[in-house]
Amino acid sequence: MAFGKGCHLHLIDGSAFIFRAYHALPPLTRKSDGLPIGAVSGFCNMLQRYVEGNAGSDVTHVAVIFDKGSHTFRNDLYDLYKANRDEMPEDLRPQIPLTRRATEAFNIACKEIENYEADDIIATLACQAREAGGRVTIISSDKDLMQLVGDGVVMLDAMKNKVIDVEGVEEKFGVGPDRVVDVQALAGDSVDNVPGAPGIGIKTAALLINEYGSLEELLDRAEDIKQPKRRQTLIDHREQIELSKKLVQLDCETPLDFTLDDLEVREPEPDTLLGFLAEMEFRTISKRIADRLGVEPPVVPEPTPDADAPDRPEAPAIDPEAYECVADAATLQVWIDRIRARGHVAIDTETTGLNEMLCDLVGISLAVEPGQACYIPLAHRAEAEDDLFGSDAMAEGQMDMEEALGMLQPVLADDSILKIGQNLKYDMKVLSRYGCQFASIDDTMLLSYALNAGLHNHGMDALSERYLSHRPIEIKSLLGTGKSQKTFDRVPLADAVKYAAEDADITLRLWQTFRPQLHQTRVTTVYETLERPLIPVLAQMERTGIKVDRDTLSRMSNAFSQKMAGLEEEIYGLAGRKFNVGSPKQLGEILFDEMSLSMPDGKAPKKGKTGAYGTGADVLEDLATLHDLPRRILDWRQLSKLKSTYTDALQEHINPDTGRVHTSYSQAGANTGRLASTDPNLQNIPVRSEEGRRIREAFVAEEGKVLVSLDYSQIELRILAHVAGIEALRDAFRDGQDIHAATASEMFGVPLDEMTPDVRRQAKAINFGVIYGISGFGLARNLRIPRDEAQGFIDRYFERFPGIRTYMDETVAFAKEHGFVQTLFGRKIHTPEINAKGPGAGFARRAAINAPIQGTAADVIRRAMIRMPDAIAELPARMLLQVHDELLFEVDEDAADRLTEVAREVMEQASLPAVRFSIPMIVDAGTGSSWAAAH
DNA sequence: GTCATCACG
DNA sequence: GACGTACGTGATGACC
Known part of the structure; x- marks a missing residue:
């Protein structure tokens, strides 16, 4: 069929597929000769998923487009173009030609033009297809391609399965596709090393382009710009900006040695495809594809079996x-x-x-x-x-x-x-x-x-x-x-x-x-000492459950209802009309449209993917300085949360046979090794607010018994101080000092006896921030201080505790090299996104920093839990709950002290003999007839 | 089903 | 030099 009206062309960005496949998979090698094939394997999986996903769709033409050659016309324009790119990883290089062969094996057109970037070929094909009256879907999330969107051309982010249309482009760039290059020319691009205009990002660029209509107009009328700094930047860097535009502008005139008609969708030839897969020794995907094609899977020769591995016959198909x-x-x-x-x-x-x-x-x-x-x-x-x-x-x-x-x-x-x-x-x-x-x-x-x-x-x-x-x-x-x-x-x-x-x-x-x-x-020990033995322990805890007093909850629920009703009347009065207080959407419209409140810091109130106003607690907290309504909403929300999630829902979970609540722990839910609690979640019972804490009064001991709570004091900070080898923190912990005050003292040079609560609070925020992979932005928001001030704190912190920065850098480097990080007990947490580019990399970086700390703490308490049943076997006591750094027990009243002593010993010594911390693990304990009293 | 919100460590 | 950012979870109600 000749390409024309009614046709639908798919253009797949091959390089993006390769890199995603490379980073998403561990470094696999071909068994027979050790050839690295992880990326090829991932690439084939992605192609297969693509093919399956498009079965029966209206796609008539498809091609995978690759880059070829490292020198393009852009390098002639600007010799630093893409000069900051890292070298291709050693084990990826030999896989590149194999991905071309894979594409051909799938019988999908595979196109590249010497010394042209894939983006230009995609642009040229998209233009041609559009002119011929067809539709185009570009499968890529590369923002450089967004300029092509519109008039029947859309992009598809295969990762998020999200279509990016004109609206999506506007969301990203603040301008329509036709002005994307103008914005890019101004904002530049660090990934491709496009200079742009210094000091101008996408936001500012979009603002300028929208005001002046086009880049050319803007540059010609640069003198009119009000802000002196911006004006000067644009005048001084005019050439650089014009160059940047040439760099980001895709070339729709790439000379092609094929036509759209050559890209018609073709069924794969089973022999060719399976032959290639067999050559790569991909058993799993071969089988899957053979199933689909309705043919016998190819015989992939088994590698010579290891001496200690039993020789197992190939398993029969599942039938x-x-x-x-x-x-x-x-x-x-x-x-x-x-x-x-x-x-x-x-x-x-x-x-x-x-x-x-x-x-x-x-x-x-x-x-x-x-x-x-x-x-x-x-x-x-x-x-x-x-x-x-x-x-x-x-x-x-x-x-x-x-x-x-x-x-x-x-x-x-x-x-x-x-x-x-x-x-x-x-x-x-x-x-x-x-x-x-x-x-x-x-x-x-x-x-x-x-x-x-x-x-x-x-x-x-x-x-x-x-x-x-x-x-x-x-x-x-x-x-x-x-x-x-x-x-x-x-x-x-x-x-x-x-x-x-x-x-x-x-x-x-x-x-x-x-x-x-x-x-x-090398995770046998992790499995055998931290996973398997925990199963019966958790099973027992879940079966035991915890007694929850229905009447207490029910009384609280009624009290909350009354207070909420009162608040609602006040809220309607302040808002001037009735509305659903529980609807963030309606609330946002009232606050920002009808009442025209504006943020005290002058920022625009809009946010959120759906375009709705954000009305989170932080926003309302800020607005509370201007009006009474936000505070009432905050109060109402607190009550609503407590009522619906706790006082009401918890009653539903009381088991009629036992009169107790039995949570379920998910042992493989959290990546870091932590447990997760569901149905109900008993790991997020309120404690921070006075009102919320009262919910814990409903968690009680049986008659004649008490609840005993033991929790690790500052366990994550202690682990950080240990792994990063921070002597000042270690000494402070050993001396039993208030660690946040000690940190503040170190950082700001304030003697401990002159410490103010505010300085201590700031140090505490930094201590926690460090565990989370701190950033100036995050700390600034948390402390509600200017960003440069927050950055100053962080700088001073790293200056005073250089070991922390070393730890962070080494952890990230380890993750980048190996694709995972480890706890002190050998638990592996994979970080597949760590080498990705874009904003995802930031998340992955911080997660990689946090995981060994959070994970080591999780391992420690797991070890304690596993040893606990034997340790307390002789006592009239049962372990009921785990809340990340806390264990809750129920014990006969007269044995509470003995239990505390025994359980504390188990918890404090839990890391031994595998790991000896340079810092003591300290466990605090409390006893009472309810969880509130024991905490 | 997804999003926004908020409870915990 | 700009970007978007605190880490890890689960439950709920609103809304599509």
């Missing part, structure tokens, strides 16, 4: 039809014999819900070998016709639950048989309510977490897709969604077998994938 339904004792016995012979089993339970404390067991699935899995239905309901509520009768063809569990119990408790699960804590909690105990376990979710924290999530669906190239049957397809959703016991047996047994099969395969990687990646 839900092949699973067995176990309906009688004799069949179950056959499976148990297989398990005993094998020494391990993957296990998964099916239940009526997600809450382990409330749901009922429905069935159990087992897998012993890849492809060899079964499902034991135990409590499925009979299918009843035209019965809206379903029948209460049991379905035929199921084993008696007691009999089945009786047979399985010895297997689960046998420590010579390894039980493998995906998030096994869930299954352990459910089955423990049926009298089953577990010994000897492995968890694929935690294996993945120990290996790959920071790279991706660790849910089974994601892992299966990523590592097995298999998309598991969706639970939705069995249960439906929304109102008509049914529970698993209503799923027909035949469907249940496929779904449930597949989960066990996948779990087993994941285990086979991950387990050998532990040693290679």
